[in-house]
Amino acid sequence: MFGYILRRLLQAIPVFFGTTFLIYFMVFAMPGDPVVALFGQHGVNEAVAAQLRAQYHLDQPFIIQYFIYIGGIFRGDFGVSFSGQPVSEILLSTFPVTLRLATIALFLEMVLGITIGLISGLRKGKLFDSSTLVVSLILISLPIFVIAFVAQLVIGINLGWVRPTVSGTAPWNELILPGIVLATVSVAYIIRLTRESVIETRGQDFVRTAYSKGLTSGRIVRVHILRNSLIPVVTFLAVDFGVLMVGATVTEGIFNIPGVGRTLYQAIIRGEGPTVVSFVTVMVIIYLVVNLLTDLLYAALDPRIRYGK
Amino acid sequence: MSIATPTSAVTPGSGARSAITPLLEIRGLKVEFSTQRDSVTAVDGIDLTLMPGQTLAIVGESGSGKSTLAHSIINLLPGTGAITAGSILFDGQDLTTISEKELQGIRGRDIGFVPQDPMSNLNPVWSVGFQVEESVRANGVAVGRKEIRAKAIEVLRKAGLDDADARMRQFPHQFSGGMRQRVLIGMALSASPKLLIADEPTSALDVTVQRTILDYLDSLTRDSGTAVVLITHDLGLAAERAEQLVVMYRGKVVEAGPSLEILRNPLHPYTQRLVAAAPSLASRRLTAAAKGVESTLTSPVVAVPATAAAFDLAAIADRPRAGIAENTALQNNALADNAIVVDGLTKVYSIRGRGFKTVPFTAVDNVSFSIARGTTMALVGESGSGKSTVAKMLLGLEKLTSGRIEIDGADTGELSPKELFNLRRRMQPVFQDPYGSLDPLRNIENTIAEPLDTHRVGTKAERRKRVYELLDQVSLPRAIATRYPNELSGGQRQRVAVARALALKPAIVILDEAVSALDVLVQAQILQLLHELQTELSLTYLFITHDLAVVRVIADNVAVMNKGRIVEAATTSEVFENPKQEYTKRLLDAIPGANIRLGA
């Protein structure tokens, strides 16, 4: 177990430096004045530009610039936003909102995805299974912003069940609809994955042996089929987190939820390059951490990993 | 449908019980698997009877329906399989009509089940203790956490795991195959069922492990008076372990009765074929013949009409052999006549240890042997003995750590890449897995022609001609050339693999478990083919196998490997009749059927 964790940590180090370097490279290896380019058609904000030049030590050689920038990240300095506010400050105020939204979405995803996927897998080829398949394929094809708009239009505006946009404090109950929207795409993936996994596990020899021991079907499903089927689903959660972050950006933007996503959304819409880069960097780092945590969860679920093969 | 009532199994010696009603009575059982279009009958009107405490073996090849029959008893049929006719009376209750809930009560408690492959039959994510306890709890053997745990430990200890207490918390992947099978047997017997169904319980295990496991199974069921239905493909094993034998062929019973009687006097032509082709029995017959014992068994088998027995394995073994083969001393003097000389061959792998350390592991340890031209040497060993690594090093698929290999007098270590490439024409392999050794996306012609293409032999037309010639040689119709591997059976694929190996007219063929995965009849057929090809093309064989029984019929010389070393090397007859090493004796003893007394 210890060796496994250590290996994972060691593997994450080059990936951390690689990703930050890549982002840095994309932005600052551009021809012309990178700072000016970042502002796009927006017109240069000289105050921010000066601040950026200082922050990225643009008079230094490229690689030195990168390490100075990395040093800042380690101190929690992700730069300043377009309005001159430190990104870390914005993060602190917006993160709790996004966390609430993500919790709702993840909860729905896990509960609905695994339950429906399990039933579907156990009833392979039956009506429930085939209708689930059709619905999930449609959900997968729907871009999240379309789902968000339709939900806003139908439930928020036409039916008037909820406020079409979320109020400033973003209370839990107003986040339910955006949470559902955010969960839809991933829930379809989790249903499909759980279903596949359940069907595969159900055909395993050890399941037949469990029946031969005289166990009840309920116990076999809970203890043997479900537990084993969850392993690939957990590994998928890490990948899914990337989809969730992009989804949160779109959802928070459309429902006007004052979270990290909306900040990024507005920065993108307004073409505020420096803020975009800072927030993407933060998200990538969160993503890396989540991936590491998933690896640990994976080890907890699968003893073959835990004890090293 | 049969009118006769087969297997009225009255065990000799259990006269006191003979008045008791049968424990299991199957009548007219039919099992079908439905596919999208039609249905396939896997078990077609089977009758059988089993008395309490009796052991009955069901023997058949793959596809005979024997496993389906076993699974249908406790309704564990996979997928679309279903019982469509007949009855299964167990202890007076018809298992085909009772509810799933009632069946749950019978499974584990009254009928135990030991599956085939120990590697896949324990759930990898739960500890072994958890899985045993679960079984104990479900069958009401013990109540209360402490009692259940104590009972679980007892179950494991009874199954032969000495450190059961500590082992409870371990996971299946930390157990060897043999230990896992002990756990499975322990679980199946934990509730002292009246009947145990064992579906090829040891075919995935090494012979010596197989023997100990079967001995355990024997003693445990004898102690508790449990009746056993033993499913196996091995006639020798069946006869050794069961008093009653049922031979299945294409979903039907073709012959049933007392084991020894069936072996001595097989009446159905199919059984006669099986008896003639079973390597373990052939070995026994050879041994008996060699010792000059006039066996009552040999005569009727040899007298089997030619139409019934496709070939008799013992006949292959009785072929005239090259004089030099029997004389190892001469072999060593006449070095020039050796096709292969291996000297001090060693392979050390570094495997990952704890954390980041690597640990050296010696897979092959100072192995030396030589094979005279035109003869067959068998390299025998159990899994992990290093025998396949030797083959890979010979074939240049693995680098040597030290030692040298001489092929036709040339030291392979000193050859240039070009010369090595040319050397490959002299030596070709046939691998074990008939399903893995042919590229599924290339047709048979391309597969057989690949060596010719690679070595740029002849024109396109000439290559095609050669492919046809090779197909004729391995007795496959030419029409097969445009076919793909998954249209062929295992035996046919192995023929294709042999044809590919012979394409470049090599002098040496390395057969790495080449017949191990095949059914006995097909196995005998391929052995026959190999024998004919050797005579015809004066080939040198290195025959790598775990199966000593097969060795007896094909090899001139034998080298026995254990833990990377050759522990004994001699002529085949010496090894079989006068084994010097304890390990060799154990291997010989473990051949299923080795204990059957043939000359009654």
Added chain:
Amino acid sequence: MANSSNHYVAPLDETPLAEVDSVNISAQASNLWLDAWRDMRGRPMFYISGFIIILVALVALFPGWFTQVPPNNDCLLVNSNGAPITGHPLGFTKQGCDVYSRIIHGTSTSLSVGIIVTILTAGLGVLFGAFAGFYGRWLDAILSRVGDIFFAIPYILAAVVIMSVFSSYRNIIIISLAIGLFAWPSTARVLRAEILRVKNADFVMASTAIGVSRFKILMRHVLPNSIAPVIVITTLSLAAAIVAEATLSFLGVGLPTSFMSWGNDISQAQSDLRNAPQTLIYPSLALTITALSFIMMGEVIRNALDPKARARR
């Protein structure tokens, strides 16, 4: 015989003996691709998605076959957000342009991006996956870490950064590169895993023993036998790329508004969601149906190619 009363023998005619291991020449030809093709042709989903894909391709190549109304010219502000009238079945956009015509003419943009991204991801994925999986050791270590790095940046976020930086150079090629450069690692991972499985097959060993070169073994035996899941992913990535392009346009970092694309139309319609939902719904529908058809096709191919799934049926 001593015990003949217990010794049962089936009548011979009941189970006639077959020849051992005889060859069935009349059997249907069968290998992975033939079987998959046969399987696909038996599924209605194959025909439905195939029909839509062909239709979308035709619309992209020959928009003139489907509409005579110019998408950009002849836009009258009088018609702004107008309801459907004869000749304009889906109504008008805010600028008064014909919605239907814009959808028809925007098809080629979406499809081009989809195809370029797919070629890019499949190409990079196969290159990295095949070499990492087949040659292993240090090459695998390096290629896999590079893959990890690209994998760690969700491709839409990466594309957002790239498109922000290249704000003055936005075109179909740049947006395709922006999406594709970070989308390939999943293809590479899947292929690598598959190659690791296939390269240990006995037929690879047999070819090595024959003397076939490593590279030839990779191209002739290993790659063809491991490519199936890549084909499935590729079909799905076409759908994902089309959606990604629209998402980027929605975020305002997609193609310039001078390009007609579904994403741009959706993006511009969002402010009029309340009073003219049709300007948003119809391009979204076109987008979703196209994506769905590729996803359905991927599903059909996956079922047909996955021997495990087939065995389970």
